[in-house]
Amino acid sequence: MSTLRLILGDQLNREVSSLSDCDKDNDTILMCEVWDEATYVKHHKKKIAFLFSAMRHFAKDLEDDGYNVRYVKLDDDDNSGSFKGEVERAFNEKNYDALVFTAPGEYRLFDDMGSWQSDFDCDVEMREDDRYLCTPEEFKDWAENRKQLRMEYFYREMRKKYKILVDDDDNPEGGEWNYDSQNRKPPKDGLDVPAPYSVEQDDITKDVIKLVAERFDDHFGDLEPFYFAVTRADALKAIDIFIKQRLEKFGDYQDAMVEGEPWMYHAHLSFYINCGLLLPLEVVRKVEQAYKDKDLPLNAVEGFIRQVIGWREYIRGIYWLKMPQYANENFLEADRDLPAFFWDGKTQMNCMKQCITETKENAYAHHIQRLMVLGNFCLIAGIDPRFVNEWYLIVYADAYEWVELPNVSGMILYADGGLLGSKPYAASGSYINRMSDYCKGCKYSVTKKNGPKACPFNYLYWDFMSRHEDTLRGNPRLNMVYANLDKMDDEKREAIAEDSRRFFKNIDDA
Ligand code: FAD
Ligand code: DLZ
Ligand code: SF4
16 A cells, blocks of 8 residues: 655644654655745745745655655756646656545635545545644534634633643633733833844755745745744744743733834744644643743733634634635725835835835734734725735745635734624724834824824824724724714814825825
C-alpha cells in the first residue's frame, strides 16, 4: 500500500493529520510551490518568501528524517502551476493506492479538493485539521440556537475545555474571565520596546529571496530586509523571546501605537502559528507555564491567551459557519474604491502613512493598527468590502482567508450586519490621538472638527453615522452617538457633509 500525502504551505507541522500514519518506506509526501497559490491574490513579496522558505526547510527536515519527499519548486521544469496538476503529475509517475491530505484552510480550496475523489482513480481522503482547538462542527453546535454569537462566551468554553487558567472547579484564575479593561493604557514617553527577533538568512532563504525578486517583482511590499524564522526550531525561540522580553507589558500596551515602533509588545507569532511552524495550544501552554513560574501579570497572560484560544478560534468558527456567502456580505452597501495611498503610503494622514509604510516594510502591523487606524478608515470612508478584503489578504504574512475575512468583513466593516461585533468599531481622531503619538507629526489637527485642516477621521466619523442613520440608529450601543448627532444643528451637519465631499473629491491628495 502506498499513499501520496499532500502538504500545503500552511500545514508545516509533523503533527498535521495527513502525516499521522505516514509509512516512511512506501509513502511519498508531496509539497509544491505553485503559481496559482502565489498569484490568486498578489501576496506581499515577504509573505511568499517566508512561506516558500518555510516549506523548503520543512521538506528538508522530513527528508533528513528518512521520509520520501517530492518537492516541486516554483521554477522547476514542468511545474503545472496548480495543486491538482501536481497531484496528477505525481500519479503519472507512480500509481499510488491512496491520496491523503489535511483539509485546506480556505473555502475555495476546500470546495475544489472536496471533489477530487471523482478525479483520481484511488481512495481520496480529506482529514480534519486538528491543530485547532474547536472543529467547525463543534462551533456549529455552540452557535446553534444562540441569538448572538459573542466571543466572550465561546472563549470561556475553550478555557474550561482545555483547563487553561481555571481551577479544578473551572473557576477562572483571579476570579474574572477577562481583564481587558486593564489592557488599554496609552503609550507613555520613553517606552523601552525591545528590538524584534531577527533570524539570519541561510542559503535556502537566500535562494528563495532571489526567486521572489525575479518572479514577483510587481507584487506589493519590501522583500528585504528579511528576518523571519523559517524553521520550527527558530519559531520556538520566538515564543521564548516573547515570553522573556515582551509578555509582561503585552496587556498594558496592547492597544498602544508609537511612531517608529511597529512591533510594540505584541508576540509576532501569528505568521508562525498560521503556517504550522507552531501549534496554538503549545504556545498557550508555554505562556500559562510562564505565568505559573514567573509571577507575570494576569492581565497580560489572560489577554494573550484570549487572543489565541478565544478570538482566533472564534474567527475560524465564524468563517466555516458562514462560508461561502460570508465573502459577499456588504450590509452597509459600501462601494468606494480603495484609495491609491493604501499601496504606497503617500498620504498626509500621519497615522495612515505610518501603518501602511510599516505594513509594506514588514508584512506586519499589530492588531490595533489594523483595527483602529486602517480598518476604521475603511469603515468610515465606506470602502467596498471586496477591495478591503483583498488588500488585507495580500499585505500580511499571516493572512489566509479563514482568518482575514471575518476580521475584515465582520470586525472592521460591519459587513455582516453585526454577527461578529455588536456595533461598528468606528472612531474619530481623538481615539487615535489617545492611543498613539501619530497626531503630533500630522499635517491635520486632531482637535479641529471641520474645515480643510481638521483631522479627516473627525468629520468622516460623523458623516458615517449620519449616512447610516436609518440602519444604525436602533442599535442600543449607539444611543449616545445618535443623541449627540441629534444635538448638532443643520449648519454643523452640513459642514460635516461638505468636508467629507471635499475629502473624497481630493482623496489622492489627502
Ligand atoms: P498578538 O497581538 O501578539 O496576539 C497573539 C495572537 O493572538 C496572534 O498571534 C494571533 O494568533 C491571535 N490573534 C489575536 N487577535 C486575533 C484575531 N482577531 N483573529 C485571529 N487571531 C488573533 N490575524 C491573522 O492571523 N491573520 C490575518 O489575516 C488577520 N487579519 C486581520 C485583519 C484585521 C482587519 C484585524 C483587525 C485583525 C486581523 N488579524 C489577523 C488579527 C490580529 O491583528 C493578528 O493576529 C495580530 O496582529 C498578529 O500579530 P501578533 O502575532 O503580534 O499578535
Ligand atoms: C499563501 C501560499 C502561497 C503564496 N503559495 C503557496 C504555494 O505555492 N504552495 C502551497 O502549498 N501553499 C501556498 N500558500 C499557502 C496556501 O495558499 C494555503 O495552504 C491555502 O490557502 C489553504 O489555507
Ligand atoms: Fe490621523 Fe487625524 Fe491624528 Fe492625523 S490628526 S494622525 S489623520 S488621527
